[in-house]
Amino acid sequence: MAGPADNGATVFAAAFERFAEGGIPEVADVPDASLDLVERIRDLVEATVRTDVGPEVRAEAAELVSRAAELLRAATHDQVVRFARTSEGRIDQLTQAGSGLLNPQAPRLVFRETPEMATQAFDDSVEPRSVEVVADCRLTAAHSGPPGRAHGGVVATLLDHVLGLATSAAGVPGFTAGLDVRYRAATPYDVPLEIRARWTHCEGRKSFATGEILADGKVTAEATAVFIAPPEMRSLWSRNPRSAAAEDTVRA
Numbered sequence: 001m002a003g004p005a006d007n008g009a010t011v012f013a014a015a016f017e018r019f020a021e022g023g024i025p026e027v028a029d030v031p032d033a034s035l036d037l038v039e040r041i042r043d044l045v046e047a048t049v050r051t052d053v054g055p056e057v058r059a060e061a062a063e064l065v066s067r068a069a070e071l072l073r074a075a076t077h078d079q080v081v082r083f084a085r086t087s088e089g090r091i092d093q094l095t096q097a098g099s100g101l102l103n104p105q106a107p108r109l110v111f112r113e114t115p116e117m118a119t120q121a122f123d124d125s126v127e128p129r130s131v132e133v134v135a136d137c138r139l140t141a142a143h144s145g146p147p148g149r150a151h152g153g154v155v156a157t158l159l160d161h162v163l164g165l166a167t168s169a170a171g172v173p174g175f176t177a178g179l180d181v182r183y184r185a186a187t188p189y190d191v192p193l194e195i196r197a198r199w200t201h202c203e204g205r206k207s208f209a210t211g212e213i214l215a216d217g218k219v220t221a222e223a224t225a226v227f228i229a230p231p232e233m234r235s236l237w238s239r240n241p242r243s244a245a246a247e248d249t250v251r252a
């Protein structure tokens with residue numbers, strides 16, 4: 001298993017080998033039961049935050065939740081990391097905290113107008129292309145910070161993730177090296193939010209993006225970020241084969 005010291009490169013290398021061999025499953029093959037479980041846990045978290053029931057009912061609920069955790073632990077993966085290929089040809093990590101389909105702690109982030117994602121990164125013969133990535137999200141009371149508004153860290157997570165995907169879409173992805181968020185107004189929960197981002201330029205290994213969150217058409221937060229891919233990741237990404245066919249089904 002990869003430890004923190006290896007920068008995740010071992011896990012990525014294994015994932016790219018599997019991608020090359022056609023072994024990365026499709027996101028579309030994730031069973032409905034897996035998605036349903038995630039949605040129900042999100043509902044559970046929301047209900048837990050909002051509940052006003054007494055201690056006895058809480059204790060009863062806690063017993064049920066413990067039983068559910070026990071059921072899920074009956075079979076576990078060696079790695080939490082679960083790669084899958086999206087319909088746009090992008091490799092996603094289904095348990096990541098930004099939008100992971102199999103992570104109930106991730107906000108419900110839905111990408112729209114998603115342009116075809118670059119599947120070939122760091123290809124010297126292809127100029128990065130600036131594409132606008134747009135996502136919809138509705139935060140809940142479980143994401144609140146000060147009364148009535150979203151937590152600033154959650155707002156930063158949304159921006160980090162969507163700006164990161166904009167650099168992936170451009171063909172120059174990386175890890176977040178810096179994220180500068182300007183909180184212009186309260187970001188509300190329980191209302192539709194729109195998150196927009198686009199890659200702007202590269203300076204050497206640094207890939208820059210900007211983006212913003214809008215509620216009811218008004219910008220509540222904006223960000224600039226720099227993403228950097230370590231050399232070993234660049235070499236992995238650069239040989240990401242576009243033509244790989246997925247044969248596995250997701251066992252999630």
Ligand SMILES: CCCCCCCCCCCC(=O)SCCNC(=O)CCNC(=O)[C@H](O)C(C)(C)COP(=O)(O)OP(=O)(O)OC[C@H]1O[C@@H](n2cnc3c(N)ncnc32)[C@H](O)[C@@H]1OP(=O)(O)O
Pocket residue numbers: 007091092093096098160161162163164165174175176177178179204205206226228229230231
């Ligand atoms: C597959 C499906 C996934 C699917 C998942 C999808 C995820 C979407 C996006 C989520 C993104 C994340 O959360 S990523 C996770 C959070 N981020 C991280 O864990 C990153 C931790 N940091 C690192 O690993 C490292 O510091 C790196 C890789 C970022 C950079 O290390 P390095 O390669 O050694 O580079 P380093 O020499 O430090 O810096 C290179 C150059 O950049 C400059 N530089 C460094 N930081 C900054 C900065 N904040 N702003 C400006 N410039 C900077 C340096 O001065 C230097 O300039 P010069 O001397 O060259 O001029």
